[in-house]
Amino acid sequence: MRMSHFVGKQLKEDPKDAQMVSHKFLIRGGYIRQLSTGIYSFLPLGFRVKMKIEEIIREAMNAVGGQEVVMPVVHPADIWKETGRFDAIDESLLRFKDRSDKDHVLAMTHEEAAVHLVRNDVNSYKQLPFMIYQIQTKFRDEARSRGGLIRVREFTMKDAYSFHSGSACLEEFYAVMHEAYMRIFKRSGLKNFISVQSDSGIMGGGVSHEFMSVNPAGEDTLFLCECGYNANREIADGRLPQKAVQSDRPLEEVATPGKKTIQDVSEFLKITPRETAKCVFYTSEKGLILVVIRGDREVNETRLKTHLQIEKLSYADDETIRNCGAVPGYASPLGLDNDKISIVLDSSVAEGSYVCGANKENTHIKHFTPSRDMKEVPHTEASVYTTMEGDLCPECGKPLSMARGIEIGNIFQLGTKYSAPMKALFLDEKGESREMIMASYGIGVGRLMATIIEDNHDDYGPIWPAAVAPFTVHLNALNLKEEEVRKTAEALYETFIQNGIEVLFDDRDERPGSQFSDADLIGAPLRVIVSMRNLEKGEVEIKRRGEKTSTTVPVNESLSKVKGLLAELLSSSEI
């Protein structure tokens, strides 16, 4: 490709909207342009990188027996009603009507479409297992998109769906896909990524993992241990580092006028928040819920939902709280109307004694000892506190460290979550009808592209790993008005093309500084520079993106040199 006619110009200044490095370089480099909030066009440069990434994914999916399909982006609401997600999902599912007033949605994921596609074509155990996948557009009407391609509304996702006759088979293939994902991210050039256990949320089902690129600008919080334990905030199960202090003294009221918050009470009584127990009230589809948790801890709502088997959770208002006999600000699990509320005692206060509300205005109680005082109170016990940095690893007991991550992929064991309501059935060996067992697997292609830049750049632009670079060779001709420069560059350009090298030829009459700056933003792994300076010695210069030093080679050896370097670069990302 010649730069003189290449669409997508490199910009000198950072776009004012961009915060993340990848966002700045994607815009400045001429990879993407924004059309609307969270909606981007890909320019030729961006499209080429995207295709490279997709090809890596495609190869990996094919290698584990995946069968590529394409499913629609527009779905009739009917299939989403079959699984209940039409109503279960909030505003992020974009809905609209067609000319005959029929409800439709823009697909945000394709479980329903995949089951629909498969359920009539597969009806025997002999056909199972199999996996289908696609690389397709998704739309999620995110409340807040941000960070360039990191979080968008319209995006390309590789999504895969595997169908099995039994859970052993599912688990086996799930592990194969986990491996495939690790290979994909490694080949793509990510430097610091891990898989973490995650909560499967409304996707439903059992085991799931998220693939996270560790990055301080990431949106997700991770807890990591040197022993290899990794988990996201929702599922992390850090153990409390301090031992609880237990008192034998009886309950004792203490006046705490106007002290409603944990902080106020702690300061007033000259104790730490860790020595208090707080009451958090929620409403849910199963009614009012009270969580008793240590004062310095937050409720992990995901774990609470899982514990109670509920889907919706929101803070209760004061009136609702009073209605069950509690006094907001001074609430206690003791003396409530137990027909109206379900009490969850968090493990953070299962042992020890605490200051707690007295269910009386301006009053708290001391020496609240759940192991003693909650005996007569109906409740369940669960560990629903949010892990904090420094909590102990549930597997090895060492302190957990906290990190941020960008989710670039996920895999879910879905079970029969979708096959059951949509009646994706098959006949087993005994002729009995059974529901297919499913898993789904996603990778955000654009997000992965941005993440690759996050992991591979310098101050001047991306340093694309050869496997995903838009071009592998950037050919600069310094001063095309010099006949010899022009002829040599043109000849090299032709030679590279004929040898199947993806070359971008800067044939513009730009000064060297401009050419080099644009080349940095384009980030091709190799740069070949033709100039009078070297031509006088019959040489051209070859430079690696991201390295200061360069070498010169005789013009007629440049092809083999380039080939050799490319082979070296590409092999370093193979596994």
Next chain:
RNA sequence: CGGGGUGUGGCGCAGCCCGGUAGCGCACCUGCCUUGGGAGCAGGUGGUCGGAGGUUCAAAUCCUCUCACCCCGACCA
């Protein structure tokens, strides 16, 4: 959805407080000149100032409404 902010040529911005009919840098076009890290000189093209309404002799500027976009938070299958 809550809080904050911004809309002026392709990009980045000034002008707005204190109304008088739009300016700077980059980019783009022409010519000269220059060629190893975003050169220089000269001359040009391009904007009904996000939109609608209002106040006024006169609105980018003041008022009302509205739309879009950004940041922080909530949400995130």
